[in-house]
Amino acid sequence: MAGYFKKRRRNDGPSKNEEKVQRNQRRSASSGTLAERFPTVSRLSVKISFLDNQGHPLEERSLSWGPEDACELTLNCMGRCGVGTFDLSEKVRQAVEATLPETSAAGACAQTLYAGLPDQCGCQLRCVFQLAYAAKPASA
Numbered sequence: 034m035a036g037y038f039k040k041r042r043r044n045d046g047p048s049k050n051e052e053k054v055q056r057n058q059r060r061s062a063s064s065g066t067l068a069e070r071f072p073t074v075s076r077l078s079v080k081i082s083f084l085d086n087q088g089h090p091l092e093e094r095s096l097s098w099g100p101e102d103a104c105e106l107t108l109n110c111m112g113r114c115g116v117g118t119f120d121l122s123e124k125v126r127q128a129v130e131a132t133l134p135e136t137s138a139a140g141a142c143a144q145t146l147y148a149g150l151p152d153q154c155g156c157q158l159r160c161v162f163q164l165a166y167a168a169k170p171a172s173a
Contacts, residue, residue, distance in 0.1 A: 068100040074164055079163075113155075121160065121162075134166075142154040142156040
């Protein structure tokens with residue numbers, strides 16, 4: 034005699050893979066190319082250093098974008114929290130407005146480690162931006 038089996042509940046929403054594809058499309062659409070975000074910049078290079086809350090190096094890397102490259106200026110935290118982010122776009126925008134060839138930035142992750150506790154991640158980010166500007170056309 035067959036037992037009673039409950040029918041499987043159908044998931045009405047998108048599958049996990051479809052959600053992943055949608056997230057990647059939103060991320061790439063929001064980032065845009067370097068030329069779209071900063072028309073006067075021909076090259077952007079960033080040297081990034083992640084340090085833990087005690088100052089020990091976690092990771093160092095260099096990124097570089099040309100005018101046609103997708104320019105994503107949001108970095109994930111490499112510290113203990115694992116969910117924090119660093120947004121570098123405002124610092125780059127300020128450097129472009131001031132037409133600075135080189136600038137630096139630093140920040141710390143303020144993500145709480147556990148709900149209800151005051152402890153923060155404390156992962157530090159230090160980066161140096163090098164910007165190359167497109168030559169302005171000569172006035173006649």
